[in-house]
Amino acid sequence: xxxxxxxxxxxxxxxxxxxxxxxxxxxxxxxxxxxxxxxxxxxxxxxxxxxxxxxxxxxxxxxxxxxxxxxxxxxxxxxxxxxxxxxxxxxxxxxxxxxxxxxxxxxxxxxxxxxxxxxxxxxxxxxxxxxxxxxxxxxxxxxxxxxxxxxxxxxxxxxxxxxxxxxxxxxxxxxxxxxxxxxxxxxxxxxxxxxxxxxxxxxxxxxxxxxxxxxxxxxxxxxxxxxxxxxxxxxxxxxxxxxxxxxxxxxxxxxxxxxxxxxxxxxxxxxxxxxxxxxxxxxxxxxxxxxxxxxxxxxxxxxxxxxxxxxxxxxxxxxxxxxxxxxxxxxxxxxxxxxxxxxxxxxxxxxxxxxxxxxxxxxxxxxxxxxxxxxxxxxxxxxxxxxxxxxxxxxxxxxxxxxxxxxxxxxxxxxxxxxxxxxxxxxxxxxxxxxxxxxxxxxxxxxxxxxxxxxxxxxxxxxxxxxxxxxxxxxxxxxxxxxxxxxxxxxxxxxxxxxxxxxxxxxxxxxxxxxxxxxxxxxxxxxxxxxxxxxxxxxxxxxxxxxxxxxxxxxxxxxxxxxxx
Amino acid sequence: xxxxxxxxxxxxxxxxxxxxxxxxxxxxxxxxxxxxxxxxxxxxxxxxxxxxxxxxxxxxxxxxxxxxxxxxxxxxxxxxxxxxxxxxxxxxxxxxxxxxxxxxxxxxxxxxxxxxxxxxxxxxxxxxxxxxxxxxxxxxxxxxxxxxxxxxxxxxxxxxxxxxxxxxxxxxxxxxxxxxxxxxxx
Numbered sequence: 001x002x003x004x005x006x007x008x009x010x011x012x013x014x015x016x017x018x019x020x021x022x023x024x025x026x027x028x029x030x031x032x033x034x035x036x037x038x039x040x041x042x043x044x045x046x047x048x049x050x051x052x053x054x055x056x057x058x059x060x061x062x063x064x065x066x067x068x069x070x071x072x073x074x075x076x077x078x079x080x081x082x083x084x085x086x087x088x089x090x091x092x093x094x095x096x097x098x099x100x101x102x103x104x105x106x107x108x109x110x111x112x113x114x115x116x117x118x119x120x121x122x123x124x125x126x127x128x129x130x131x132x133x134x135x136x137x138x139x140x141x142x143x144x145x146x147x148x149x150x151x152x153x154x155x156x157x158x159x160x161x162x163x164x165x166x167x168x169x170x171x172x173x174x175x176x177x178x179x180x181x182x183x184x185x186x187x188x189x190x191x192x193x194x195x196x197x198x199x200x201x202x203x204x205x206x207x208x209x210x211x212x213x214x215x216x217x218x219x220x221x222x223x224x225x226x227x228x229x230x231x232x233x234x235x236x237x238x239x240x241x242x243x244x245x246x247x248x249x250x251x252x253x254x255x256x257x258x259x260x261x262x263x264x265x266x267x268x269x270x271x272x273x274x275x276x277x278x279x280x281x282x283x284x285x286x287x288x289x290x291x292x293x294x295x296x297x298x299x300x301x302x303x304x305x306x307x308x309x310x311x312x313x314x315x316x317x318x319x320x321x322x323x324x325x326x327x328x329x330x331x332x333x334x335x336x337x338x339x340x341x342x343x344x345x346x347x348x349x350x351x352x353x354x355x356x357x358x359x360x361x362x363x364x365x366x367x368x369x370x371x372x373x374x375x376x377x378x379x380x381x382x383x384x385x386x387x388x389x390x391x392x393x394x395x396x397x398x399x400x401x402x403x404x405x406x407x408x409x410x411x412x413x414x415x416x417x418x419x420x421x422x423x424x425x426x427x428x429x430x431x432x433x434x435x436x437x438x439x440x441x442x443x444x445x446x447x448x449x450x451x452x453x454x455x456x457x458x459x460x461x462x463x464x465x466x467x468x469x470x471x472x473x474x475x476x477x478x479x480x481x482x483x484x485x486x487x488x489x490x491x492x493x494x495x496x497x498x499x500x501x502x503x504x505x506x507x508x509x510x511x512x513x514x515x516x517x518x519x520x521x522x523x524x525x526x527x528x529x530x531x532x533x534x535x536x537x538x539x540x541x542x543x544x545x546x547x548x549x550x551x552x553x554x555x556x557x558x559x560x561x562x563x564x565x
Numbered sequence: 566x567x568x569x570x571x572x573x574x575x576x577x578x579x580x581x582x583x584x585x586x587x588x589x590x591x592x593x594x595x596x597x598x599x600x601x602x603x604x605x606x607x608x609x610x611x612x613x614x615x616x617x618x619x620x621x622x623x624x625x626x627x628x629x630x631x632x633x634x635x636x637x638x639x640x641x642x643x644x645x646x647x648x649x650x651x652x653x654x655x656x657x658x659x660x661x662x663x664x665x666x667x668x669x670x671x672x673x674x675x676x677x678x679x680x681x682x683x684x685x686x687x688x689x690x691x692x693x694x695x696x697x698x699x700x701x702x703x704x705x706x707x708x709x710x711x712x713x714x715x716x717x718x719x720x721x722x723x724x725x726x727x728x729x730x731x732x733x734x735x736x737x738x739x740x741x742x743x744x745x746x747x748x749x750x751x
Contacts, residue, residue: 069711070711271650309610431667
């Protein structure tokens with residue numbers, strides 16, 4: 001019953017969309033909104049209305065991120081009889097030009113048109129003569145788009161995130177249906193294991209193994225938690241995913257729950273992301289209404305329900321045991337592992353915690369098969385990775401690239417180099433837990449192993465480019481400041497060590513450092529790294545260690561020459 | 566063992582009679598706690614809603630929550646102070662948040678914060694004496710493609726400079742004084 005209903009919904013929405021001669025998509029994600037996408041989409045709609053088109057001629061659709069956030073608001077025009085075009089920096093004036101170029105205006109007798117619309121029609125006719133439009137077209141074959149491979153973000157920017165019908169029309173929930181009808185829980189775990197998918201939150205633990213060990217736990221109550229506590233400053237992959245295609249994350253979560261035998265799940269979302277919270281809540285409600293959540297999911301005997309928990313600004317809550325405490329309404333402090341959450345998690349019950357991006361990878365893997373997925377990427381790291389490309393680059397935004405692509409391609413092809421006279425200095429991955437990669441290592445393939453060899457980490461996907469105007473010791477201090485603030489205070493090495501590292505950095509940057517301070521700094525970093533309780537402390541020294549390794553001369557230059565005795 | 570559905574609720578519950586002060590906002594808070602069945606686990610959610618209703622968490626509110634959820638006050642205080650999101654002082658009428666995420670940092674968000682602090686004589690993280698303007702910072706608001714970013718009264722402004730931010734804030738504050746003057750004149 002439910003299945004037929006969903007199939008009908010998908011069918012109807014597909015037919016509805018196919019009727020339109022052309023569809024105009026306007027990005028309304030946070031970045032584009034702050035660049036004025038609100039006015040843009042209104043202007044597009046008004047202009048379309050003024051054209052008095054025939055029925056089913058044109059539709060204006062609000063959609064999610066198209067990637068090139070630095071050139072927002074972005075508008076994509078899909079025309080049945082012409083090539084698809086993306087326009088950048090679309091303001092009100094430009095929206096009128098776009099409509100006047102792409103949408104035929106229907107002739108009407110003057111009496112039937114209200115006066116203000118008459119004016120707009122005149123404007124549109126004039127707009128056609130202006131020649132500003134060409135400069136704003138982004139070529140789909142430009143390296144920014146051509147070098148990307150979209151699996152997770154495939155439908156982001158193509159559908160209306162608030163409509164379940166749109167997700168269904170794009171093949172949504174077909175993976176869940178396939179899993180529930182044709183696969184046992186064990187087969188799902190095996191499929192994910194075979195695909196080689198690894199945790200996208202930064203740890204890189206094989207997702208299939210995690211699920212398998214949880215599947216084998218004998219307990220009546222098990223939980224699934226989706227980690228959307230994206231605390232890395234400079235990263236917004238999970239936010240985009242939750243805001244722009246919430247149902248794909250939810251579908252991944254339900255499949256995970258089926259595979260591990262969980263009956264209840266939580267989305268743990270950063271409090272700073274109100275739109276993400278709202279969209280996920282909405283997705284849960286509509287899924288409920290359509291029999292995708294709740295008792296007898298899709299008419300089978302599998303029961304699963306989900307709720308949202310809002311984080312409150314603590315970086316350490318990205319660590320799974322701390323996150324679990326926070327969901328329980330406590331201070332988000334980590335604890336020793338083992339026992340791992342898959343044995344004893346939420347309220348002492350087996351719990352798996354997976355990152356948003358990990359969950360979003362699950363439906364495509366089920367739909368297209370583990371072998372297909374395992375063909376993408378490198379030996380150890382399969383699939384793609386979404387990065388939030390930011391900092392001193394011409395093109396900044398959200399990108400998805402196959403594992404194993406070189407940093408050089410990301411910086412120079414996709415990012416189109418550092419703007420102005422400044423020069424590329426380093427790429428910082430992994431945020432406060434990662435490190436800086438200098439120019440000479442730009443040809444390193446981006447995967448879990450190679451990045452950690454360089455003293456950095458894959459992290460959740462923040463990728464910040466620094467140019468020659470940034471001082472590396474100061475940059476390291478910026479991250480150390482962050483870790484001092486965010487250390488939860490439970491274990492001594494992290495609580496005290498990070499402060500001591502910062503004091504040393506302060507001293508060196510102020511120009512009163514002594515030569516042995518650099519050795520002290522390095523020793524201290526290793527102590528904090530080796531003896532801290534959780535991932536936050538263990539990785540907090542990474543920014544300092546990696547800058548000491550690759551940019552030692554900048555530290556030395558800050559230390560005054562010793563006067564001869 | 567507690568589960569989300571079977572967590573111990575407080576059976577002898579204080580009836581929702583609101584607060585003795587007669588402040589209606591407490592009724593909204595009561596509704597929130599009721600929605601969660603007065604479960605102890607809902608503390609974080611309740612704190613979120615409280616801050617949304619009242620704007621900040623006063624001592625009085627923490628005591629009220631502690632009594633109704635039957636969670637020790639020390640624990641309520643411990644949880645509330647652990648998380649950066651909660652604030653214990655009322656914010657100004659107009660609020661400016663400067664993002665200091667990594668992307669904004671390398672594009673000079675520090676300079677913007679410093680400039681605003683000097684121009685409007687307000688320490689970072691504080692409110693002006695007339696209660697009109699607060700200047701705060703955020704870890705990252707996730708609009709890194711538009712760095713440096715600021716949020717003024719809820720609206721996100723990307724690619725800012727110290728001068729452009731000062732102008733934006735000045736405009737907002739000038740409207741405020743105009744309203745005041747009109748009020749006095751009328």
